Every structure is written in structure tokens, then in C-alpha cells.
Amino acid sequence: MTPSEIAFDDQWRAASAAASAIISSSAAAHGFPIHHQDDWITERFRDFHLKCQNGEIHYCAHITSSPRPAHTAAWATNILVCTDCTGFLKPEGPKATCCDRCGTDEDNLYGSFAASGPIIMAYALCEACARAAQQSGR
Numbered sequence: 571m572t573p574s575e576i577a578f579d580d581q582w583r584a585a586s587a588a589a590s591a592i593i594s595s596s597a598a599a600h601g602f603p604i605h606h607q608d609d610w611i612t613e614r615f616r617d618f619h620l621k622c623q624n625g626e627i628h629y630c631a632h633i634t635s636s637p638r639p640a641h642t643a644a645w646a647t648n649i650l651v652c653t654d655c656t657g658f659l660k661p662e663g664p665k666a667t668c669c670d671r672c673g674t675d676e677d678n679l680y681g682s683f684a685a686s687g688p689i690i691m692a693y694a695l696c697e698a699c700a701r702a703a704q705q706s707g708r
């Protein structure tokens with residue numbers, strides 16, 4: 571590896587660790603951590619990476635090529651923002667009250683996060699899906 575590749579690798583690892591720390595503290599606060607190997611969330615990440623490849627992602631002005639924790643959302647896999655700009659991920663209209671997994675419109679949604687490397691994805695699930703996702707991750 572060249573020195574710049576090593577630096578990138580270190581940054582990537584630090585960013586991934588920071589992302590995991592954010593997830594863990596959120597999981598502790600909400601009590602509904604999702605295992606990121608759940609099929610549903612894996613599919614959302616696949617969707618996100620596909621949009622990256624196709625250049626369909628809207629970035630905030632602070633996202634650079636150096637790795638650090640960045641945020642997307644299951645309801646907006648075309649948006650990637652820095653920690654300061656997560657307000658842009660706020661769901662609007664009907665999406666704000668719908669489960670991201672089954673689409674059920676419900677008042678009580680369980681919000682949480684999953685990470686893939688330094689990418690943090692927010693999502694909101696109905697109670698049934700939160701339980702199903704939790705079980706499928708074990």
C-alpha cells in the first residue's frame with residue numbers, strides 16, 4: 571500500500587468506528603437495534619450503493635472524498651449528508667408516518683440506525699417489523 575492508501579485506510583477505519591459508536595449509543599437509547607445483516611436493511615444499502623455508482627446521490631456541501639461518518643436514510647437512499655446536515659434527511663409528507671420496511675402507516679414508529687462502513691442509515695419501523703428485523707438478525 572502507498573502512504574496515501576494507508577492514510578485512507580486509517581481514516582476509513584476511524585470513520586467506521588465512529589459510525590458504529592453512533593449506532594450503539596442510539597441503540598441503547600431506543601432499545602431497537604437492528605442487525606445490519608437483516609435482508610431488508612442490506613437491500614436498502616444495496617440501493618444506496620447502486621445510486622452512488624449511477625451518480626444519483628445528492629450530497630450536502632461538506633461531504634468530501636475522505637472517509638468519515640456520513641448519513642443516509644432508508645426513505646431517502648439518494649441523499650448523503652454530514653453529521654451537521656442530518657436535518658435534510660427528515661422525512662416529509664406520508665413517509666414521515668410510514669414504516670420503511672412494510673409501508674404501514676402507523677403513529678408509533680421505532681427509529682434507529684444501521685451502519686455499513688462509515689455510512690449510517692436511519693430508518694423507522696412499525697412494531698411488527700422492528701420485532702421481525704430484530705429476530706432475523708440473530
Ligand SMILES: [Zn+2]
Nearest residue numbers: 630632652655
Ligand atoms: Zn453537511
Ligand SMILES: [Zn+2]
Nearest residue numbers: 669672696699
Ligand atoms: Zn412495518
